[in-house]
Amino acid sequence: MKRFCISCGVEESETTPIIKGLCPKCYVMLRGLASAPQSVDIEFCRVCGAIRVHGKWVYVHSFDEAREVVEDLVIDLLKPSEDVVLEDVEASFRLYESSTASVNVIGKLGGVRVSQTITIQLNWRSTLCPLCRKIAGGSYSAVVQVRYVNRDRDIDKYINELRSLYGKWIKEIKPVKNGYDITLLDAEVAKRIAEDFKHRWHAVKIVKSYGDTKRLSTGETISRLYVSVRILNFKPGDYVIIDGKPYTVDAIEGSWLALKDSNNNVKRIHIDEVVEGIGKYRAKKSR
Ligand SMILES: [Zn+2]
Numbered sequence: 001m002k003r004f005c006i007s008c009g010v011e012e013s014e015t016t017p018i019i020k021g022l023c024p025k026c027y028v029m030l031r032g033l034a035s036a037p038q039s040v041d042i043e044f045c046r047v048c049g050a051i052r053v054h055g056k057w058v059y060v061h062s063f064d065e066a067r068e069v070v071e072d073l074v075i076d077l078l079k080p081s082e083d084v085v086l087e088d089v090e091a092s093f094r095l096y097e098s099s100t101a102s103v104n105v106i107g108k109l110g111g112v113r114v115s116q117t118i119t120i121q122l123n124w125r126s127t128l129c130p131l132c133r134k135i136a137g138g139s140y141s142a143v144v145q146v147r148y149v150n151r152d153r154d155i156d157k158y159i160n161e162l163r164s165l166y167g168k169w170i171k172e173i174k175p176v177k178n179g180y181d182i183t184l185l186d187a188e189v190a191k192r193i194a195e196d197f198k199h200r201w202h203a204v205k206i207v208k209s210y211g212d213t214k215r216l217s218t219g220e221t222i223s224r225l226y227v228s229v230r231i232l233n234f235k236p237g238d239y240v241i242i243d244g245k246p247y248t249v250d251a252i253e254g255s256w257l258a259l260k261d262s263n264n265n266v267k268r269i270h271i272d273e274v275v276e277g278i279g280k281y282r283a284k285k286s287r
């Protein structure tokens with residue numbers, strides 16, 4: 001027995017399958033290929049153009065990138081109808097401007113290719129991302145204090161690399177005596193940079209502390225994170241004072257220093273036992 005579309009009466013054929021009592025044309029009209037909310041709010045940063053997606057801020061670097069982010073967000077809103085296999089979705093919309101997005105959905109229904117245009121109202125909500133809010137507030141949340149024993153071109157090179165790796169989060173890199181102070185807008189980035197140093201130079205001591213707590217106009221309190229990164233890159237010939245006695249570094253063996261006293265006696269000390277003094281280096285009580 002032939003089946004008919006309960007809506008338009010067309011008879012079932014190879015090119016016109018009947019699905020849930022409907023021909024493909026009527027199925028698309030009455031049930032739709034996919035469901036989507038009528039409208040969606042999209043938060044964006046009016047300063048840097050970052051877009052908030054599922055609660056997370058996505059920092060985009062071009063309109064193309066922004067377009068991709070929004071397109072993915074729109075596609076995620078679609079729920080295909082149960083009889084439909086989605087094959088392609090294309091969305092056109094305006095960036096950073098509330099308007100209607102048209103989403104062209106192409107899919108298969110009972111083996112027949114069908115398409116539909118679904119519209120979703122996009123409401124762009126202008127705000128500030130956490131980063132730009134901090135910049136606007138003139139505050140910063142972290143300082144990485146990098147100090148070395150010996151100047152090393154690799155450290156200078158890495159400091160320059162940081163600018164391209166974390167440029168957006170860096171407020172200032174200031175050369176200081178035996179090191180650099182890196183002022184950052186984000187505490188997590190500060191911790192990551194400290195770990196990078198440890199990873200590259202091994203003999204690195206990291207000490208974290210908080211200070212300069214202040215209250216923002218929004219009522220939030222913020223503290224500055226200080227991360228001290230001491231790169232203990234001793235080299236033979238360096239002068240060290242331990243328990244008031246002067247030594248020169250004879251050799252570096254992994255995390256151990258071989259030290260020579262004034263009588264040419266050699267003793268070994270672990271790098272963790274060396275603490276930095278003011279302008280000189282001394283060691284805690286030796287074992
Ligand atoms: Zn029909």
Ligand SMILES: [Zn+2]
Nearest residue numbers: 045048129132
């Ligand atoms: Zn921003």
